[in-house]
Amino acid sequence: MSTISFRLALTGLATGLSLSLSVPSAQAAEGRVIPPQMSWSFSGPFGKFDRAQLQRGFKVVKEVCANCHSMSLLRIRNLAQPGGPEFTPGQVNALAATYTVKDGPNDQGEMFDRPGRAADPFPAPFPNEQAARAANGGALPVDLSVIAKARTYERGFPQFIFDIFTQYQEQGPDYIHALMTGYKDPPPEGTPPLLPGQYFNTYMPGHLIAMPKPISDGQVEYPKGADGKSPVPETVDQYGKDVAAFLVWAAEPHMEARKRTGLQVMVFLLIFGSLLYYTKKKVWARMPDGSAAH
Ligand code: HEC
Structure with a gap:
């Protein structure tokens, strides 16, 4: 190799390195803390969902998150399809019937309420965006259908090199789990005083979030095993993992x-x-x- 092309190669390498090294510092400037990497049953080329985990995750979404968030791209019947939580068709029909859906117009031109059907989309908690914002201090609880794909971030050098070989692509669920467990009340010292409706979360970019801590230990009851106890702990950490796994499936049902x-x-x-x-x-x-x- 001639000296010039050798130098060019060196410069290229140095620029590449400094670019990749500057990624985490740029993220630090916008107040982003990289979420810890969790171990997921569905990661890697052989990955598969853990059905029981998806079912628990759905329970958390239904009982907690769905009070504020919609999940409009998912239909109730999707919960029974192969590759997902795989509830039985009977369970899904029973679940659908617990919802009330506005339908119509009927022959008189009027809208009417009817029990939900498995083919319905997930009922949204608010009729429109304005109502959702009005109930949440002006902030919009985002639709959760594809949130596990929508939240991603650079992990910087040298991590991104290892990520190529491990096929790491679980930024979304790592972030959702971190967000659930990342609330600090009171906020760490040095944080400017919070405005009403603002909460401190370590992993939200900028640290300030308009979602109050959505879930606490023991809030959602998990199905009991033969010994009368839930096989997994009923803690925020576990709820965070389960709900993140469920949202990964929701974002990519055919993974x-x-x-x-x-x-x-x-x-x-x-x-x-x-x-x-x-x-x-x-x-x-x-x-x-x-x-x-x-
Ligand atoms: C009391 C209403 C409420 C509940 C309950 C709730 N959220 Fe939220 N959520 C919000 C609001 C409001 C925002 C918008 C926050 C903002 O923009 O600062 C939000 C934002 C989010 C975000 C996006 C954060 C980001 O990076 O922009 C995620 C993810 C999320 N919620 C997940 C959940 C999950 C999972 C649950 C159930 C365990 C849940 N939420 C329960 C109101 C709620």
């Missing part, structure tokens, strides 16, 4: 199928590639000098 197809394609390519290689060797075996075949 398991996608990962399975990906693996099959890789195996196919491996077999096909080696067949091609041996075919090539056989076809060209009699031409050691590489001259054209006759």
Whole structure:
């Protein structure tokens, strides 16, 4: 390599490094703390959802989050489809019937209330955005359908290099779990006084959030095992994990199928590639000098 191109390569490397090194500091400037990395059953190329966890996560969403947040891209019947929480169709129909849905107009031109059906979208807690804001001090509780994909961040050097090999893509659930567990009351020293309706959360960019701490220990009752106790703790940490897992599924209901197809394609390519290689060797075996075949 000539000296000039060697220098160019070095400069390129240095710029790349300094760019990637500057990412976390830029995030620090906007008040972002990188959430701790959790271990998820659905991470990596072999990842699968834990059905019981998705069912618990749904219970948390239904009993807590759905009082403020909508989830408009999800239909109630999705809860029974393969690859998700896999509630039975009976459970889903029973659940749907507990909702009241506005439908119409009927033959008299009037809107009317009817019990929910499995084919309905998830009922929103507020009729429109203005009502949602009015009930939440002006802040909008975002739709949670794809929130696990919508919240992402750079993890900076050197983490992003390892992330390529581990196929890390769980920023969303890591953030949701961190957000649930990241409330500090009173806020740490040095925080300017909070305005009414503001709360301190370590992991919210800027630290100030308009969502009050949504959940506390023991608030949601989990299904009991044979010994009469819940197999997992009923704590904010566990609720955070479960609700994050559920929201990952909600954002990508076909994730398991996608990962399975990906693996099959890789195996196919491996077999096909080696067949091609041996075919090539056989076809060209009699031409050691590489001259054209006759
Ligand atoms: C009392 C109403 C209320 C409840 C209950 C509630 N939220 Fe929120 N949530 C809000 C509001 C309001 C915002 C907007 C906050 C802001 O913009 O500062 C919000 C924002 C969020 C955000 C986005 C944060 C960001 O990065 O912008 C997430 C994620 C979230 N909520 C998840 C949840 C989950 C999960 C639950 C259930 C455990 C829940 N919320 C329960 C009102 C609520």
